[in-house]
Amino acid sequence: MTLLEVKDLKQHFTIKKGFLGEKKIVKAVDGVSLHIEHGETLGIVGESGCGKSSLGRTILQLLKPTSGEIIFNGKNITHLPRREMKTVRKDMQLVFQDPYASLNPRSKIRSILETPLIVHGMNNKAERMKIIESLIDKIGIRKEQLDRYPHEFSGGQRQRIGIARSLTLNPKLIIADEPVSALDVSVQSQVLNLMVDLQKEFNLSYMFISHDLSVVQHISDRVAVMYLGKIVEIANVEDLYKNPLHPYTKALLTAVPQPDPTKKRERIILQGDLPSPVNPPSGCPFHTRCPVATAECKTEVPELREKEMGHWAACIHVQPAQLEKPRLIIS
């Protein structure tokens, strides 16, 4: 069953350069369609500036979308009034990247975890404490530690507190924006394992945003690759990593340094940097760095199409395999 469906979502920011300067538009998210099933993890990968964080924030309506639709749990939440949105937010929570910045340094852990419950009208203190105590037990923090301040915890513990906070309201969807990027590898694996355990226990759906392809592969069921505000490829995790179709995905996968010195792989080195999203290239946004680009790529905007069963890519050079019925919209 589909929990979240996003249709042709756009998030454009206007920036003005200087006094009386001309207005420019940054297309941070430019026509993204995707869906997340109950209990599923969708990974979103891409380089910095590709719009992956903006996408997460737009889905949560922390940023008002420019256009497009967000359907959550069968309900169109795109234009909900504030008050109604608040009840929907109970079911969708965010975990932030930086565990140092996302916890209030002046609040004790108890009050940090309690606040969401108070905001959403749970007035019985004993009940609140019961929920909090059962939660911290799961994340490996002791009851006595509830009256400590965030600075008394390590980075990994803080991130686990951040995850616990997002779980207090028993949400259905958690959007995790680079939740392990600030952590050391041994701690990173603790947090990833915890997220997997919690997902099973609470039947959570995750949208896991990260730049780290190995981490995304580990945790995701399906993966979407973003480039300059667009999804260029989306598929099951096995299909995407074993058989990447889009040239950008191929290059990304070969660029990741592998912790295995015996493997010497052919590396596709992309030239140059990510173009500015203020002035994206015409046609296919990737054509300026693409090793297989042709003249058509400069003019023709490739559509995201199903090239193989459940495997979508936006590249005119990828030939679709014989499908019974090629679909145009992800369903």
Next chain:
Amino acid sequence: MLLQVKNVALSLKREGKYTKILDDVSFQVEKGETVGIVGESGCGKSLTALSIMRLLPEKAKLEGSILLDDENVTEFSKRRLEKVRGNQMSMIFQDPLTSLNPLHTVGRQIEEALILHTDSNKAERKRRVIQLLKEVGLPRAEDLVNEYPHQLSGGMRQRIMIAIAMACHPKLLICDEPTTALDVTVQAQILDLMNHLKQINDMGIIMITHDLGVVAEVCDKVIVMYAGKVVEQANVKELFLNPKHPYTKGLLESIPKLGKRKEKLGSISGMVPSPDQMPSGCRFYDRCSKKMDICKQEIPPVQEVGEDHITACWLFKKEVEEDDTSRSKGFETTLHH
């Protein structure tokens, strides 16, 4: 031998008293060799680099010896150090934006090293700057000379940093997390460039990183540090295929690998002890899955466990077996893991 670090210990003054941050760190770097130093934050890898460069706070206490071409860097005068830094050895830092001066053009910042360390005239310097920019793979070098750091992307800035470091043909290049702030596709470009430069210049590189993938790709030899001590050292293949120290094993098991999907990642429980509360025995004791009684009391000695492979762990001390027969069975089985 290009660089020999022998029994280096470093103490920094904190709240009125000295705390030992580095303890008995020894390793060597040959010409044309890339030595990786890995470990988690706070393990002392960056301070090891700063000790070699002598870029330490005024009140730091540095013991042991650091021999660069058989000359002891720890005994250099200030003036002598200024001649060596940026000339015989240079360093690249993690964040290129904060390491470059925002008020000077790129060309001027590269030229600075040439003004300080060579007798060349203005025209020669300009030629060399442009040549350097081309060497590090930057396009339109002639125009770039007059641009400012904020006009460049992260990858280009890191290339500028490399150009500055390479200006005087250093024998030793120290890179402190040079690609951590960069995207993977750009990281691949920079690692490629560094490998290329190493080959043509025949210099020694110390690569400090927490990313074991980067280590596997560029290093010849690896040093694993934990809480200010070297716990294992081996050539890169040996270390990845046959890790000995429980910490190294734990690190390798905790990283998700591309292409192999596991249900559960390994992890190391607990956290690094703070420098003023170091345990008296093995510093990894609290987090180790194979701890024994002796580990709590005595510092494990460094011992050879293979060709060019050393580790500091009681598991590999032969005498343990003989001294304590009741333990030896457990010891055998742990070895077979």
